[in-house]
Amino acid sequence: xxxxxxxxxxxxxxxxxxxxxxxxxxxxxxxxxxxxxxxxxxxxxxxxxxxxxxxxxxxxxxxxxxxxxxxxxxxxxxxxxxxxxxxxxxxxxxxxxxxxxxxxxxxxxxxxxxxxxxxxxxxxxxxxxxxxxxxxxxxxxxxxxxxxxxxxxxxxxxxxxxxxxxxxxxxxxxxxxxxxxxxxxxxxxxxxxxxxxxxxxxxxxxxxxxxxxxxxxxxxxxxxx
Amino acid sequence: xxxxxxxxxxxxxxxxxxxxxxxxxxxxxxxxxxxxxxxxxxxxxxxxxxxxxxxxxxxxxxxxxxxxxxxxxxxxxxxxxxxxxxxxxxxxxxxxxxxxxxxxxxxxxxxxxxxxxxxxxxxxxxxxxxxxxxxxxxxxxxxxxxxxxxxxxxxxxxxxxxxxxxxxxxxxxxxxxxxxxxxxxxxxxxxxxxxxxxxxxxxxxxxxxxxxxxxxxxxxxxxxxxxxxxxxxxxxxxxxxxxxxx
Numbered sequence: 001x002x003x004x005x006x007x008x009x010x011x012x013x014x015x016x017x018x019x020x021x022x023x024x025x026x027x028x029x030x031x032x033x034x035x036x037x038x039x040x041x042x043x044x045x046x047x048x049x050x051x052x053x054x055x056x057x058x059x060x061x062x063x064x065x066x067x068x069x070x071x072x073x074x075x076x077x078x079x080x081x082x083x084x085x086x087x088x089x090x091x092x093x094x095x096x097x098x099x100x101x102x103x104x105x106x107x108x109x110x111x112x113x114x115x116x117x118x119x120x121x122x123x124x125x126x127x128x129x130x131x132x133x134x135x136x137x138x139x140x141x142x143x144x145x146x147x148x149x150x151x152x153x154x155x156x157x158x159x160x161x162x163x164x165x166x167x168x169x170x171x172x173x174x175x176x177x178x179x180x181x182x183x184x185x186x187x188x189x190x191x192x193x194x195x196x197x198x199x200x201x202x203x204x205x206x207x208x209x210x211x212x213x214x215x216x217x218x219x220x221x222x223x224x225x
Numbered sequence: 226x227x228x229x230x231x232x233x234x235x236x237x238x239x240x241x242x243x244x245x246x247x248x249x250x251x252x253x254x255x256x257x258x259x260x261x262x263x264x265x266x267x268x269x270x271x272x273x274x275x276x277x278x279x280x281x282x283x284x285x286x287x288x289x290x291x292x293x294x295x296x297x298x299x300x301x302x303x304x305x306x307x308x309x310x311x312x313x314x315x316x317x318x319x320x321x322x323x324x325x326x327x328x329x330x331x332x333x334x335x336x337x338x339x340x341x342x343x344x345x346x347x348x349x350x351x352x353x354x355x356x357x358x359x360x361x362x363x364x365x366x367x368x369x370x371x372x373x374x375x376x377x378x379x380x381x382x383x384x385x386x387x388x389x390x391x392x393x394x395x396x397x398x399x400x401x402x403x404x405x406x407x408x409x410x411x412x413x414x415x416x417x418x419x420x421x422x423x424x425x426x427x428x429x430x431x432x433x434x435x436x437x438x439x440x441x442x443x444x445x446x447x448x449x450x451x452x453x454x455x456x457x458x459x460x461x462x463x464x465x466x467x468x469x470x471x
Contacts, residue, residue, distance in 0.1 A: 004470035007429055008439045009401075009463050078439050082397035085438035087330035091231070091244055092323040094297030095396065098448035104396050106441060184442040190464035192457050194442075 009188075011078060016188035018071040019181055023206070025064055030213045033154075037220050040151040047150035048140040051128065072114055079107045102176040103184070109177040116170030123157050158221035167218045171211035178207035226252040226313060229321040230265065232277055235334050242334065244323075254314040258301060259284060259291060261313055278337040284309040286451065289386030292393070293338055294325040299390035299449045307388060307451045327393035331400070331436045342389045344435040345403060349387075351431035352424035353407040355416050366416070375413045382409040384452040391446035391454070397438030402446040404432050405458035412465050422469035429466055 004010040032050065035043035050056050095104050102109060131137050142149035158164055182203035186194030193199045227250045235242030249265050256264075259281050266276035282290040291308040295301035301311040316322060324338065332340040357363060383406075391402035408425050411417025417424070440459055447456045 004466065007466065008399075008433050008437075009429055009466050010470070012439055013463065013467065082399075082438035082441075085330050085398040085436055086328070086396075087332075087398070088328050090294060090297065090325055090328055091233075092297040092325070093294075095445065097298055097302070098394060098445040099396075099443035103441065103443040104445075180442070187442045187456065187460055188440075188463065190460050190467060192460050195456065195460075 008081075011074060012188040013190075015071065015074050015078070016185040018067045018074070019185040021063070021067045022071060023178070023182065023185075025067075026210050030210055033217050034213060036151055036154055037217060041147070043154075044140075044148035044150050048148050051132070051140065051150070052138055068117065072110070075107065075110050100180065103180040106177060106180060109173045112170060112173040113177060116166070116174075119163075119166060119170075123163070124153075127153075155221045155225050158218050159225050161222065164218050164222045168215050171214045171218075174214075175207050175211035178210060179204065182206055226254060226316065226318045226320075228252055228261075228316065228319070231321060231323045232338070233325045233334075234277070234337055235326075236275075237336055238333055244325075252313055254312070256313045257284070257309055258293070258295065258311040258313065259309045278335075278339045280339050281309060286310045287386060289388040292327045292340065292342075292388060292390070294327060294393055296323055299327065299393040300388075300451055304448070305451060305453055307386075310451070327389050329389075329392045329398035329437070331398065332389060332392060340389075342387070344437070345387050345389065345400070347435065348400070348404060348428055348431045349407065352420070352427040353411075355411060355420060357416075369415055371414060379410050379413040382406040382413070382454065382458050385410075385450075385454050386452060388451060390449050390451060392437065394445045394449040395438065395440075396443060396445070397441055399440045399446075400432050400435070400437040401440040401459045401462065402450060402454055402456070404428050405460075405462040406454045408462045408465055409458040412461060421465065425462060425465040425469050429462070 005014055032043070032046050035046060095101075140148040140150065142152065145152045158167075183194035183200055186192075186199065194203070227248070230247045230249060231244050232247060233242060234245045247265055247269075249261065249268065252261050252264060259279070262277065262279055269276045280290045280292055282288040284291075286307045286309060289307075291300075293300065293308045295308065295311070300306060300308045301315065303311050303315050326332075326334050326338045326340050327342075329340075331344045332342055335341050385403060385406035387403060389403070392398050392400050395402075408428060411424060412421055442456070442459075444456055447454065
């Protein structure tokens with residue numbers, strides 16, 4: 001089996017597996033964050049549960065970090081191998097005649113998402129790790145804030161229009177990445193379901209709803225803080 | 226038709242190569258693309274210049290020899306045809322046509338538009354066959370029941386002529402459509418089952434050894450394939466490899 005993951009197909013299967021996990025993560029992330037718009041109290045409750053539950057913190061979170069790092073590292077490894085396989089470039093190459101722009105440029109949408117994740121970690125994840133694991137404060141409370149601190153912190157981050165703009169741009173690239181990645185992952189796993197019209201429509205809907213949802217949250221809090 | 230041709234000229238594998246402009250006149254729209262190239266070469270020979278080297282053989286779209294990347298597409302702008310089946314009616318008078326060899330590190334240029342596609346032969350040798358006793362005791366293939374859809378899909382996969390358009394088109398120079406077709410044509414039939422696991426493992430290993438890239442599922446290969454080989458064959462190869470590896 002180790003030989004399988006060293007093969008070109010095995011590496012693509014590994015990419016697809018990490019992609020499935022990340023796509024599921026995005027869905028639950030959006031489902032929780034959208035609560036911040038409709039019910040701040042519920043958002044705080046769910047955030048506190050996710051932020052303090054040992055299964056989430058000590059089992060799912062490390063898997064998520066591994067999946068994110070693996071997806072990027074393997075993406076770069078595959079890109080390097082592909083560049084090496086290409087040889088001399090064409091003087092004229094009409095890629096638009098046979099494929100979509102976003103399917104040919106997954107590496108660029110991926111790099112944009114990577115840059116966003118760095119910003120997102122600085123904004124939310126590092127402060128969260130600092131509060132809980134370095135300062136040892138698992139209470140979810142903040143001085144001067146009634147109830148849990150999570151909704152207040154989220155809204156505060158979206159005051160700055162430059163940050164909101166960066167988030168919106170990143171989410172557009174996330175949508176482009178998902179527009180190809182959703183069905184591509186099925187194909188890499190050996191499934192032909194990704195070629196069916198229904199699956200392609202679900203992929204299109206997913207790649208629009210997920211980024212549009214996150215953009216809506218960012219803009220809502222920016223204009224309603 | 227009067228045309229300007231921008232053609233890749235490279236004297237041998239070690240030459241750096243460059244694009245050179247040529248003019249051809251009075252080209253009939255009924256000519257095939259290769260006949261137009263023949264006109265150019267006659268012109269060059271008459272002028273005492275080196276003719277453009279290009280691959281061709283059957284000139285009826287079944288041998289897989291002709292190649293050429295024409296105006297940014299393998300086998301040119303038409304669909305479901307090889308370069309020998311491409312007609313000049315696809316172009317307009319006074320067009321400029323860019324003609325390049327198939328590009329991939331695993332398809333090194335031998336001369337001008339001729340590339341070495343023997344990597345495909347080595348992949349075939351590594352498992353693209355079934356071992357049959359041909360001493361005279363061979364069972365009649367028609368005595369083995371095969372479902373119609375399996376026979377059809379195997380036949381579709383077997384129509385791959387190994388021209389390399391998939392590799393030339395792929396942004397990663399991946400050979401997975403070719404290997405997927407060769408794996409599929411046997412994987413779908415009972416005769417191919419006995420050696421199925423070794424076949425897919427060996428062919429994929431040889432494909433990787435030859436230095437072809439990975440499949441990103443853009444689908445460009447399927448669009449440009451002169452035989453319309455489906456991406457489903459790549460998915461089937463992936464399944465076959467998973468099954469063989471577990």
